[in-house]
Amino acid sequence: MQKNDVVIIGAGPAGLSAAIQCRENGLSVTVLDEFPKPGGRLLGQLHEEPSGEWWNGIKETNSLLEKAEKNNTTIKCGVSVHHVETLENHFVVHTNKGYFAADNVLIATGAAESAAPIPGWTLPGVMSIGAAQVMTNVHRVSVGEKGIVAGVNVLSAAITRELQLAGIDVVGMALPSRNIVSEDQANPREVMERMVRIAHLAPSKFIQFGSKFATFKFVQNLALQFFPKGGIKMWDMPIHLRKAIKEINGTDKVESVTMVDVTMDGDIIRGTEETISVDFVCIAGGLYPLAELAAVVGCPFQYSEELGGHVPIHSEAMETPIEGIFVAGNITGIESAKVAREQGTVAGLSIAKKVTGNKEIDSKLQDAITNVKATRNAATIQFHPRIDEGRAKISQAFNEIS
Amino acid sequence: MTTKRIVNHPVLGELDKQEKVTFQFDGNTYEGYENDTIASALLANGIRTLRKHEETGNPRGIYCNIGHCYECRVTVDGASNIRACLTPIKANMVVESGKVQPSPLDPSNEGELPKTYAEFKRREEQQKNAKK
């Protein structure tokens, strides 16, 4: 078995950017990904920036792939990693297509979706919001004739817009009905607070104007109290913060949903049930870092609500306390593809520095670390307002261990 | 359900011309495009149910569509538990949906099984004698 300088698990923006840096420094690299195409979840992204330009995931991915191809980077798709074995002085990555030995492993496996369960959510026709994005923008297949989105947050709003762009009839967005699991997605106050932070991106001048004041809690409360029955329209589609989806109905597949009015705290107002015919439902419960392989390899974790859950402890240079194991992208905390890309660059340079010992890489590495912070600060939308706090927590945890 | 492919997209442009691929699902023949996954090809043909829950028989289809949840697992050319959402279709591929499995602990399955070793030996003898 030939040994690579590094095996990169995940061919998303983080993994590809890291591979580019490693190859540029002459390292032997193999990138693995279980999806049939490279690009990770960046591939399906599509949204309009405030500048008016389109962030086109396919174009961005192709740009990364071009750079990777220039350096003859080995990218193997359709490969599922089920184990990373630690031997005395190197690792063996176990996959369904064989074993890959490496001195270093970059785990860039991204995130998974948190479920916001609703009774009836196992019916065919109910899918995660991410599933709808992939089906629409990557496979170019319509997810259904008429549907509804359960869960109002930054990610679901962006993807709902993508569904509309593709000509799919989305009747609206509403909250999932409240239960122990869906609490933060089902509470109008919390949702309102989060949506206010992206309202400046809304095309409607009215919402943009309102959002300037809505950072004040009392304004948010007023807005919730007098929230229009028909929802607030964004892109001609109602967004309901005072209605929830109580149940998804159907025998063999989705046929309808039962909507119900809720109080400002998300409690169901009895007697307000109404049935809406739909053939698909998208559930949006948020993202969490998919760090199974980091756990398998013995990496310690830090819980950070700001970053989306349990995060493998790592330094600003993307090293973990386990020698030879690096992380980059959403596995380090939920942010944007742009940040993942910059983190990948950091990780790639970190690994190159370790393997070659080349001192000239130092300044490039420092620049890349600065770039990550700059990219974060320039973000027009943030999944979580206190990302910086979360990042600081992780850095501190890393310093405490070393 | 009338199904659609998103042929014209205002930003992503027109769908590239692709080769058509014929495959089978539960004995029926369907058409897809060469870059379809089994899941996307079936959805484009109006099929959402990919399996029945092994124990309860409840219908299941794609949930995450990126290989995490395994809800879309199907049998492909005899190999079981293949994720439909990650597997590109190939010409003449034979795909089968997952069915309900019999419960090993279900008393109604016991039927005529011997309950003691003595009974088992007696039946074995009977069968041997019947063959002579």
Added chain:
Amino acid sequence: MRDLIICRCEEVSLKDLEETAKKYNCSARELKLRTRAGMGFCGGRTCRPAVDKVLTHMTKEDPTNAIPLKVQPPVRPLSLTDLGGASNDD
């Protein structure tokens, strides 16, 4: 109204989890062992955050840094054929 399924793979409902957690006053690991939540085909990828939330709610404890449910390889289901190497090219 239908049961609220939390673990899709094993069809464990919220009621199952709540009743078990109450009856046995248990840790995440014990809840998993008793109900099979998180032990199905997907390895807990879909329901893990939900099961964690149910437990946090019941025990009223803040999430700790350590992952409540241990992650064991293989993190993807394997067939005996895969293990035997019969499907590999080299």
